[in-house]
Amino acid sequence: MASLTLDKVRKAFGPVEVLKEINLSIDDGEFLVLVGPSGCGKSTLLNLIAGLETSTDGEIRIGDRVINDVHPKDRNIAMVFQSYALYPNMTVRKNITFGLEIRGVSNAERDKAVADVAKLLQIEPLLDRKPAQLSGGQRQRVAMGRALVRDPDIFLFDEPLSNLDAKLRVDMRTEIKKLHQRLGSTIVYVTHDQIEAMTLASRIAVMKGGILQQFDTPQNIYERPNNMFVAGFIGSPSMNFMDATLRDENGTLSVHIDREGSPISLPLFEAPESYRAYAGKKVVFGIRPEALTHKRSSSDSADSQYVNFDSKVEVIEPTGADTMTVIEIAGKEIVARVRPDRAPTPGESMTFSADMSQISLFDPDSELRI
Known part of the structure; x- marks a missing residue:
């Protein structure tokens, strides 16, 4: 695992500036949640960390390594998408180990990795099924398992629970929290749901219009919001x-x-x-x-x-x-x-x-x- 630093990071698409001098720093093992309304720039920021987009200005560091020009596959980052992005023609086992196979990891190591992850996520009975035979919550566990076997420096979650029903979202929130406590992993998690942000985060970054409004612990943001937007956005019912x-x-x-x-x-x-x-x-x-x-x-x-x-x-x-x-x-x-x-x-x-x-x-x- 590793720390993550964003120093004066900007992103513009032509004349439109979608991120304006974002400064964030999280320690090894922290759980950072990026939260804000649709269009605030949180998913763009996640894509910059993953290498799926290139920043217009500023510096992104994992540990002491500047990764602005590092290819996504060499950043040692694992991403869990909103849509799960599972291969429909592969079994759960194959979906989890496919990335390891591409990188030339031996059969014995792959088998051990999938066994460990399946036990951790309690998906051992599902390993020989295909995605179409799984529920939404089971698919999300498989997507998380595929990320976990890589043992990355940082996990990135892009609204992973938004496709689940309300009860399952609550259950999966608890599972993600338990997972973080067990692994001590560094996680950056994007959501528009402020309840998810409050329950999961070590620290929250509240964004609006590409500008970082407040970066603090959930309790401080709730009790001492920097401005009326943060005060109204965090809390249900709102202030x-x-x-x-x-x-x-x-x-x-x-x-x-x-x-x-x-x-x-x-x-x-x-x-x-x-x-x-x-x-x-x-x-x-x-x-x-x-x-x-x-x-x-x-x-x-x-x-x-x-x-x-x-x-x-x-x-x-x-x-x-x-x-x-x-x-x-x-x-x-x-x-x-x-x-x-x-x-x-x-x-x-x-x-x-x-x-x-x-x-x-x-x-x-x-x-x-x-």
Whole structure:
């Protein structure tokens, strides 16, 4: 296995720049997930690492070796595709060992490699079947097995679970996570699914429009998003945003939200010093649904700073473990997460609690975190 470094990597197709100075560095054994909406450049970046595309500028290194001009077959990289890309006329065994056979690996070594990989992926009963006789999840395991037998420096996964149904996706996510923990392999994984990114990654690179928006651990990205795009993209349901004013009331900063009939004032008990410069100015107030819930008190949790307000309930969406409750504040639909036994009925007024220790404020012009 090896580390991976991308230094000021750019890619343009004619006048269209699809990647703009991407800087990433992951250590040996890390699991990097590239995430973002369709067209953000994440698959192009994966293709640059694999050698399927050539960068316009910048440097790509595996370990200490610059690989910009190295042929794909000499990069010691294994790729698992979205479409599985299995040979339909070959058995599972042949699909797994075909690359080794082309490179002249002996029969004994090939047999040992396929036996080890089949045991690891639990596909031993499938070795004599052909792809048409396999389910989607089984085909994905075979595609992973073909990559594993190569013992590469880096594994590249290009949206490998997007063709599977919801239940199987969850199961395969767990299998990939277990596989990474067993092998300690370096993995670069592309997805547009932020739940996959959060559950699998050691670190996440969030991309938009060819620009790296944030590169950090899943928890830091979730709790301290760099900007409104990252805050809204990561998390399900996504973060709520409300236009507000930051006020200084006798030395205590508070978030003031204009609302017809009854404005909402939410004091900040432990405001960062960076907020002071925005006193008296417009801000965007961000709060995740789990930090907005049924009436609580600060004594419920030593780390929480609850502030209560009343609002009319518009819609409820039971999910089993929680009930998503939609309210309207200043013309915007806001989602709160409440316990099923505390779930309101649409049309009634309910007291909600906002945990002010879990909020984010953003500059309304730059959309950057304050």
